[in-house]
Amino acid sequence: MVIIPTDLNNSSYANDPLFPWLLSIEKELDDWYSGNRSGGDLDNLLSDCISTFKNNAQYRNDLRFLKIWFLYLEGSKDYENIFREMEENEICIGYSLLYEWYAYFLEAKGKWKEAHIIYHIGISRKAEPIEKLKWAQSLFVKRMSERLNTFSLGKVDGGEQVEVGMKLINPWSAFILEELLKKIHPRITKYDGYHLSKKAYSGKVALSSLKKSSRNKIIEIGGKKYQIKGCAGQGGFAQVFKAYVDSNPDDAVALKIQRPAFPWEFYMYRQLDERISGKQRSSFGFAHKIHIYSDCSILICDYLAHGTLQDAINSYVVTGKFMEEVLCIYYTTEMLYMLETLHSVGIIHGDFKPDNLLIRYSKDDLSEEGFKDRTDSWLDQTDTYGLCVAVHMMLHNTYMEVERKASDGGYIYLPKSSFKRYWNVELWKALFTKLLNVKPGNNDIELLRSLRKSFLDYMHDNPLLIKKLKGLLVKQRGTLCSA
DSSP: OOOOOTTSOGGGTTTOTTHHHHHHHHHHHHHHHHTSSOHHHHHHHHHHHHHHHTTOGGGTTOHHHHHHHHHHHHTOTTHHHHHHHHHHTTOSTTBHHHHHHHHHHHHHTTOHHHHHHHHHHHHHTTOBSHHHHHHHHHHHHHHHHHTOSOOOOOOOSTTOOOOOSSSOOOTTOHHHHHHHHHHHHHHHTTSTTEEEOSSOOOOSSOGGGGGTOOTTOEEEETTEEEEEEEEEEEOSSEEEEEEEETTOTTSEEEEEEESSOOTHHHHHHHHHHHHOOHHHHTTSOOEEEEEEOSSOEEEEEEOOTTOBHHHHHHHHHTTTOOOOHHHHHHHHHHHHHHHHHHHHTTOOOSOOOGGGOBOOOOSSOOOHHHHHHTOOOOOOOOOHHHHHHHHHHHHHSSOOOEEEEEETTEEEEEESSOOOTTSOHHHHHHHHHHHTTOOTTOOOHHHHHHHHHHHHHHHHTOHHHHHHHHHHHHHHHHHHOOO
16 A cells, blocks of 8 residues: 655656655665564565556656565565566666666575576666676676685696586686696697797887788798788787788788787697597687797687688678578588587687687588588587577577576576578577576587587488578678688
């Protein structure tokens, strides 16, 4: 029952019918804190208030109403359904505060995975202020890392164990990375292609000058000359350049210049060499060498001229078109194959996204048997959210926005965008449903394998699709191939 103070003129709240409810809730809270009223009275008042205004567009983005929802949610055992109702009624879904509060609430209950997902949902919806939400997420990751009571690093090479006090760690923690680098240092120095100098890079051409104008400049690294042909990519800490070794166009490489020096990537390339063999290894890049200086590192890798999966997606975005479903299926199958391979040898990528996936065209011809033969089984682990983001971008040309939907008395996470009727909806629905809802601790290798098999079987049973795919790949290769 609403208690409206007698000293208030109706005109004070005529345009704001929520206001007297706020006063009543405030009074009820004061009485509850002083022990004069039971919590049940407050819950009933909050519930009545929500029922009265949840369909009122005037309060959909009102932070006062959001606080009422959270007061009610915090006192309920059915908080998951309450949050789902908030989403269904679009209560402040554009505000970062919604996701910060709920994620913190889940964290306090020990539901760390769910809290992590809530941060992702808010960021994918570009909730404002987005920087505040990203900062809250970074603090969350830091807190998760600090919850490690002990951190005992064992041997980190293939087949040997890394012992950790708790299962949850922050792999981007500077402390953890520093400890790992100390542990692997004796081994990494023995790898072919590893070159260490305690001095700063001192070539005739300053590396910093490449940012302004790089084309045809020649830099010296380890006694070899590299003719820079242009910038192939740039991130927060590194730049990647296309270069000719000794000015030979037939010997093109990629130079990744990173500050501060980052030997970990080279180490992981050598781990790929050791743990993955045969045709499986060709799905991943190759590093020739790395030069470590006191101020930077220069990683020398194969140069692939056909761009990234992001480039392929963008080639459709700029023309207002969508990638053909058969191409989406092809790339999805390849990504599933890559994750199976990595996880089966105990490696997690950690940053699996379209602009980190370089396109390499096989010399072998596509065939029905080729699709059928790549269904052998694998073994263990997870990068699945990144894969779903990549697939969603191929299908919809947009970043994936996730929502919770009721399912069998609980809820599941699914993309907000719907599937087009003419797609193979069952294939895509199974992929997103299973990969976005993997239970903590579950072995994902069998899941990845079975999903990949479903896509391969579909292609194998439709020879005309394979023929169409060949033509599309030839066309795309011509479009993406750079000089």
